[in-house]
């Protein structure tokens with residue numbers, strides 16, 4: 001069965017009323033804290049961990065469970081757990097699988113708050129982080145220490161879009177018992193299958209494509225069989241849970257993910273190709289363009305591309321000229337996050353090593369939404385015209 005069909009037919013929660021089935025197309029929203037027991041004995045079984053059913057709201061109510069199961073199936077993992085945001089999913093994964101004295105390897109191009117967590121929080125618990133090149137492959141072996149426990153990948157990185165050689169990293173890590181984790185938000189489980197490549201844990205910021213409407217914060221972690229029990233125990237011990245209403249919206253978003261993602265993909269590619277022809281543009285960072293440095297890896301491992309990519313200007317413009325470009329855009333909202341139906345723009349510089357083509361460069365990142373791509377191109381043309389005018393006025 002095609003995955004788009006599978007998503008439509010996932011997660012049912014039928015009920016009965018008056019002895020007849022009540023089966024809404026979307027599973028109903030199940031919300032609650034207290035769960036009532038039928039008798040004292042059941043309640044006491046719950047107290048001693050012998051009950052077997054749901055005992056409390058933090059025990060993952062059916063809406064959360066339906067979402068987790070649907071995502072687990074499409075990711076191809078063994079167990080999925082939802083978190084209140086993508087960054088919460090990331091930080092809890094790192095806490096669940098490390099202990100004092102451990103060392104982890106993290107890709108240089110990870111989402112900024114992931115690195116901040118490693119540097120400012122994990123370090124307090126004596127877990128040391130080393131950053132490895134954004135396009136790391138078998139060379140990851142040079143960074144491994146006896147106490148290395150986790151490799152954290154993000155491919156492509158969501159600001160400068162380098163791709164890692166995932167199977168090569170996995171082979172090195174597996175043979176040493178090191179857990180591999182990937183932030184799979186950009187590709188979603190539709191365009192990258194981390195478990196087929198041997199990765200142990202796949203993380204989604206569900207906030208992005210899965211929810212798709214910029215109105216929910218949610219995260220999810222899917223774990224392969226080998227690590228599932230450890231992760232489930234961690235989750236249960238901390239009594240983490242995700243808001244049922246958010247899980248409901250995520251489940252609804254999953255149903256239309258395939259259609260939306262295809263449109264994001266087509267529009268982003270059209271705009272990225274057009275940007276490559278623009279005089280003022282330097283590098284366009286989009287893995288599906290043949291000019292991308294790891295395009296061959298993308299072709300080998302991914303089955304599609306999504307709607308987030310970036311570019312640089314050919315020259316190092318002063319801040320005022322960059323602002324003139326961004327401020328002239330009408331259809332692109334200026335704002336963080338991505339994966340939603342509305343196009344967005346950000347302009348920023350990212351911590352990259354001296355040899356990187358992006359070191360010290362302003363990166364313009366575009367989230368291509370569901371508008372008509374020709375309208376978006378017309379909007380970008382307005383931005384370039386404004387930047388051109390700003391350049392002339394500053395040189396005259």
Ligand SMILES: Cc1ncc(COP(=O)(O)O)c(C=O)c1O
Pocket residue numbers: 085086087088111154158183185186205206207208217218219337338
């Ligand atoms: C690649 C990536 N991972 C994780 C996150 C965090 O997701 P959330 O906003 O749901 O916390 C983001 C947010 O922008 C992101 O870009």
